[in-house]
Amino acid sequence: MSTTAAPPEQTTGPGRPAAIPRGLAALIGLLAVAAALGVGHLVALLAPGSSPFFAVGDTVIRFSPQWLTEFAKTTFGTADKPILLGSMAVVIAIVAAVAGLLSRRSVRPGLTLVVVLGVVGLVVVIFAPTFGPLSVLAPIASIVAGVGSFLWLHRLASRAAVARTGGPEVSRRNVLIGTAAVGAGAVVAGGGGVLLAPSIDDARARVTARLAAATLTETAPAIPAGAAFVENGTPPFVTSNAEFYRVDTALSLPLQSEQAWSLRIGGMVDRPLALDFDDIMSRPLVERTITMTCVSNVVGGPYISTADFVGVELRDVLMEAGIRPGADQVLSTSLDGWTAGSPTDVIMEPGRGALIAVGMNGEALPAEHGFPVRLIVPGLYGFLSATKWLTDIELTTFDAAQGYWLQRGWGKFAPIKTQSRIDFPKGLSTQPAGRLTVAGIAWSQPTGISRVEVRMDGGEWQEAELAEEVNTRTWRMWRTDFDLEPGSHTVQTRATDRDGVTQTEMRADPIPDGASGWPATIFTVS
Ligand SMILES: Nc1nc2c(c(=O)[nH]1)N[C@H]1C(S)=C(S)[C@@H](COP(=O)(O)O)O[C@H]1N2
Ligand SMILES: [Mo]
Secondary structure, three states, rough: OOOHHHHOOOOOOEEEEEOOOHHHHHHHHHHHHHHHHHHHHHHHHHHOOOOOHHHHHHHHHHHHHHHHHHHHHHHHHHHHHHHHHHHHHHHHHHHHHHHHHOOOOHHHHHHHHHHHHHHHHHHHHHHOOOOOOOOHHHHHHHHHHHHHHHHHHHHHHHHHHHHHHOOOOHHHHHHHHHHHHHHHHHHHHHHHHHHOOOOOOHHHHHHHHHHHHHEEEEOOOOOOOOOOHHHOOOOOOOOOOOOOOOOOOOOOOOOOOOOOOOOEEEEOOOOOOEEHHHHHHHOOOOEHHHHHHHHOOOOOOOOOOEEEEEEEEHHHHHHOOOOOOOOEEEEEEEOOEEEEEEEHHHOOOOOOOOEEEEEEEOOEOHHHHHHOOOOOOOOHHHHOOOOOOOEEEEOOOOOOOOOOOOOOOOOOOEEEEOOEEEOOOOOOOEEEEEEEEEEEEEEEOOOOOEEEEEOOOOOEEOEEEEEOOOOOOOOOEEEEEEEEEOEEEEEEEEEEEEOOOOOOOEOOOOOOOOOOOOOOOEEEEE
């Protein structure tokens, strides 16, 4: 072999080890970190919430400043979760590649970075609200897998680098086999973690069957055909479970079977209760059609939906526990550690109709909407009332404890604001000249809607036709006709509740207690 054929990177000499080629070095970092995350995700099957990758994502969400959360929600909507996970994957991949590149000669710098990543995963899992005795296993397995793969691949690659200067050709094949093995291991482990994740399909099927067989002490009246103006562009009165809006902080859904589920009711009560799913099912079950609304909904926004919920009266259960004087807050906690604090006096109002819900539109709650059990409080925004994956109810005071969003600058008391939305015509659409039916929805739970007015181009307010009222806990559809000349037009609406209070024109952002202002839609007639 002639010396001139030596590769340009050859810097071998006494006391100076051969450098691993850049691409291979970066690949080693990537594969070691992928193996770490894959193995971590697999071992996390032993303890919910302990997969390092998802735990990091959950922590990013928990510690995101309020402006960032709002920006993500309003810019990406429900795509915010995949976008967060994707961005995390990119950042981690860059750090992993850097770890590999730092260790082209000595194993130490890159290995240190891999360990640092692993320790971040461990710390994040330890401080997660879901932390339990088995939770450390996944991040520790992750560190072992990451460090082991890095050391092994680094040794193979260093040997191959030396071999390029004249050693046995076989080392290069070893590198190939090594990288392929670690890559395959990462995919198999991570994929195993995904595929072996407990499915709640069977549990949901059991609950759906039990609900179908149960006798309800109160059924929701059938929805009259005239309750929605779908032909004019409003949504159907009842939202299908698939179409129901979803808002939560959960990157991976808490999955618990109804058999493993239990609810503790404690704090400032005379008789703390522990209820399991059978206890819930053996109580009087009621069915109610309720419209839920998210405080993050902007004027004209999509975060509002209606369903038939089945559950037990929250008020009755709390009466049984016996609320002590001074307990002004009902603080509910989910399986993933999210919390909501509702005012006790609202929940205990006779006729408010708050539910510990188990059914939604004739089936068990879907996983995304809180299976097996959640809270629904008509008239309160979801962020301070509608805890999904419910596991704990604590009677306490607002001074002693604050719910998740209250800690992040959102309101302490946020009744749903009277609002209306224009569903047709769509903004910036073009409509044919002549008669145009404008249509939409209005809501003011739990007071109900008594009037919706519509005006075109700042003209006289004209009273819209209201669809049949289902109950005051739900939205109400409206429509009205205009004869329009060609050109650009702006339509506006304002709703009035059953107490005679008209929705305010004053514009407010969603934070801290809900958006307000009259919706306006600009469109063209040609
Ligand atoms: N466990 C849990 N429950 C939660 C949330 C959450 O982030 N975690 N978000 C709340 C918010 S802000 C709203 S608006 C409603 C939305 O319920 P949905 O997703 O079933 O429509 O759930 C509430 N319950
Ligand atoms: Mo919300």
